[in-house]
Amino acid sequence: MITSLMLFLMALFGLFSEEDDRLISSFNDPIPLIDYCRILETPQKLTAQEASLLLKNKDTPLAPQSDSQGFSQNYFWISFDLKDYLDQEALIIELDNPHIDHVLLYQRKSNWELVGYGGDKGRPFNNRSFLNRRYVFPISDLEAGSEFLLMVDKRDSAVSFPLRLWDKNSFEHHDTRQNVIFGVYFGMLIILTVIALALGIILRQRFLWLYGLYATAMILYMFTTLGFSFQFLYPNFGSLNNYMRSSLIVFIAVFFNYFTRIYLSLDRNQPKISTILKGLNTFLISLFVFGMIYYNINNSNVAVLLNLLYGSLFLIFICSILAGIIALDTVKRNALIYLSAFSALFIGSGLYLMIEYGFLNEGDFFMNPIMIGSGVELFIFSGSMIFWAKDTISSKIYDKKVSQENKTEAQAEPILELKSQINYIQEKNGKGSGIAGQKNQHFVKINQITHIESYGHYLLIYLDQMEKPIIERMTFDEILALLPDTFIRIHRGYVVHATYVTKYNSTHLLVNYTVELPISRTYKKAFFEYMTESAI
Numbered sequence: 386m387i388t389s390l391m392l393f394l395m396a397l398f399g400l401f402s403e404e405d406d407r408l409i410s411s412f413n414d415p416i417p418l419i420d421y422c423r424i425l426e427t428p429q430k431l432t433a434q435e436a437s438l439l440l441k442n443k444d445t446p447l448a449p450q451s452d453s454q455g456f457s458q459n460y461f462w463i464s465f466d467l468k469d470y471l472d473q474e475a476l477i478i479e480l481d482n483p484h485i486d487h488v489l490l491y492q493r494k495s496n497w498e499l500v501g502y503g504g505d506k507g508r509p510f511n512n513r514s515f516l517n518r519r520y521v522f523p524i525s526d527l528e529a530g531s532e533f534l535l536m537v538d539k540r541d542s543a544v545s546f547p548l549r550l551w552d553k554n555s556f557e558h559h560d561t562r563q564n565v566i567f568g569v570y571f572g573m574l575i576i577l578t579v580i581a582l583a584l585g586i587i588l589r590q591r592f593l594w595l596y597g598l599y600a601t602a603m604i605l606y607m608f609t610t611l612g613f614s615f616q617f618l619y620p621n622f623g624s625l626n627n628y629m630r631s632s633l634i635v636f637i638a639v640f641f642n643y644f645t646r647i648y649l650s651l652d653r654n655q656p657k658i659s660t661i662l663k664g665l666n667t668f669l670i671s672l673f674v675f676g677m678i679y680y681n682i683n684n685s686n687v688a689v690l691l692n693l694l695y696g697s698l699f700l701i702f703i704c705s706i707l708a709g710i711i712a713l714d715t716v717k718r719n720a721l722i723y724l725s726a727f728s729a730l731f732i733g734s735g736l737y738l739m740i741e742y743g744f745l746n747e748g749d750f751f752m753n754p755i756m757i758g759s760g761v762e763l764f765i766f767s768g769s770m771i772f773w774a775k776d777t778i779s780s781k782i783y784d785k786k787v788s789q790e791n792k793t794e795a796q797a798e799p800i801l802e803l804k805s806q807i808n809y810i811q812e813k814n815g816k817g818s819g820i821a822g823q824k825n826q827h828f829v830k831i832n833q834i835t836h837i838e839s840y841g842h843y844l845l846i847y848l849d850q851m852e853k854p855i856i857e858r859m860t861f862d863e864i865l866a867l868l869p870d871t872f873i874r875i876h877r878g879y880v881v882h883a884t885y886v887t888k889y890n891s892t893h894l895l896v897n898y899t900v901e902l903p904i905s906r907t908y909k910k911a912f913f914e915y916m917t918e919s920a921i
Contacts, residue, residue, distance in 0.1 A: 415479070415549035415556075417452075417748050418465050422548070424448040425462040433489075433497035433534050436462040454544040455743025456688050461537040461544060467524070468531040475553035476527070480520035480535070482545050482747075483612030484626050487538035490522050494530040504538070517560065518612030523553065541687040542627070543741040547748035567611065570760065574604050577767040584774045592647040593770065599640035603759050606633040610753060627687070634694055635673045638701055642666045645705050648719055649712040658708045665697055665704075672697075695738055702731050726765040733758020829855065831868060835885040835896050837861070839878040849885070849897070875912050876905045883915060 425440050426448040439445045440462065448454060448461065470476060478501075480488060490501035501522035537546050551559070578600040585594030608614055609629045619625050642662045646652060651659035672693060705727065712720035736754035739745045829848065838845040838854070844864060845854035857864070861880060865872060874880050879902050881894065888895040891909065894902055904912060 413552075413555050415551050415559075418463075418478070418548035418550050419450065419452045419746070419748055421465050422450065423464045424450060424454075425464070426454070426457065426459045427462065428459050430460055430538075431462070433491040433499075433536075436534060436536070437464070437493075437497065440464050449743075451743065452545060452547045452746050452748045453740050453743050454546075455741070456542065456692070457544045458540050458688075460540070461546065463535040463537065463546065463548065464533070465535075465548075466532050467527055467550070470550070471527050471531065473527070473552060474525070476524040477551040477553050477556040478522040478524060478533070478535075479549045479551060479556065480522075480537075481547040481549065482520070483518050483615055484610075484630070485520065485537055485539050485546065486627075487536075488520050489536040491534040491536075492524075492526075492530050493532040493534075497534065500524075518616040521556075542691060543743075545740065545747045547746075549748070567613075570756075571604060571608065574600065574760070574763055577763055578604065581767065581770060584770070588774065588777055592644055593774075595640055595644040595647065596766070596770075599637060599644055600763060602633055602636040602640055603763075606630065606637060607753070607756050607759065609633060610755070631676070631691065631694060632673060634698070635669050638669050638698060639666050641705075642701065645708060645723075649708050649723060650716055650719075651708055651712075654715045655708055655711055658704050658711070661704050662701070662708075665701055669694070669697055695741065698734065699738070702734065706731065722766065722769045726762045726769070729761035729765070730755075730758040733761075832884070834868075834872075834882050836882060836900065836902060837864065837872075837880040847900075870915075873908075873912050873915055875908050876903050877907070879903070883919065886916070889916070 423440055424447055425436055425445065427436070427439075431439070440447075454461065467476070478490070480503075485504050487504040488502060489499060491497045492500045503520045535546075535548070537544065539545075578597050581593050581600060582597035584590065585592075585597055605614075609626060612626075614629060615626050642665065646659050646662055649655070651662070672690065676690065706724075709720050709724040709727070712723070733754040733756070736745060736750075736758075740747045740750075740754070829846065833848045833850075835847050835849050837847070839861065840856070842858060844857050844859055844861070846857060846864075847854045861874065865874070865880065871883050872880050873883055875894065881896060881902060885896050886894050887898045889904070889912075892904055894904060896902060
């Protein structure tokens, strides 16, 4: 894990590999095109010529100059000019959103010509002009025309189109290094998740394997959000991307809810918040099942379902933060770990929701905010989880060792095995002995028996530090045959363990300074002789 972290940091700060000589005389950093774009939003689909005419008309209202437009039912046309880069031999236009349903890139030559596309029906990955998880369009003929129009179709959902201009060599170098970073990042998350699941199973801790399930769903969600699922798992079925993301959000929320309730002991300490979280879980699961059964309705009402989903997530965040703060009074250690770890995830998720609704530009973030928040959360919680598991395992080993020592010590002591009744007596009309209960097996340390009392056909066996006796159906002769000579009969109804006799006279004795027993004439001589001999 430490090695993976070092590789991750090295890659992050550009130390993983040396700069390529091909990058000389090229721009190494991407140029955000959104700052130089004009954006048109139309309810109907247009041709490139129609969109161009509207953009040139000064009276045409334009959309905000932002790469995150929020939820929309419209088409977007983005116009930009690359005349300042005519001296570049090979350029790359990157649309860093693998979830756009339909993309068309036009270049103005003698007229508007289609030079790149993506997101068509089926969106086969291998048919792309440049194989990459994002939309990437190579540009090599700026002399023929430097004006471009990009049509983006992402109706019924949140629309985001971060556009960047790259030198081709720089892009390839950056993409390779970024894939290494993501590889190390996901590798570490997978290792930590497997550890959580394994510890949950081994230590039989429900909150750990619930956290492992939550982390697994989060990893799959980020893998899908970045476009890797489309690139590696289902390259010919890009339409699965949107469905997979919304489904994984439901799984994340449900597992996270269960984990929160158990880890913070909400059912016992905060029943009202626990009830709200249970209700949100029921709602999310119902929403997921509804989407699976009524697939066509789901497809035609994506925006409505997403807003319901995001609204539920917002309520979960609020309830979870409140639960963590209130839990400081009851489970302080767990609450501190919870708040310090998951506050990063809450902030990252909040920023991502603001991007989805168009309040922030996605292009302003070098990485998806959820990835940053989730990574920080997983490292903090996993670190505390590993230390907790270490302490728990050490405690179990210690308890097992002590138990074994006690067992060994007990085996060295004489043991009296009894198949006795439950230890209470029930009077029958004030006469005789009535014994209630089923038989239980007892292994009694002989040295702990203080005295034995006759009770009808039963014996009451009293133990040191135990108020109620064990009741056994047998006679004095039978039990004395099993006991050492330190047990002496002092009366027709009593046998005493001489070790516990603290005071005696000719008629009575005290057991443990508290219990007074009679000494009869028949057994007085033998008792006195034993006590005199043992005192010498």
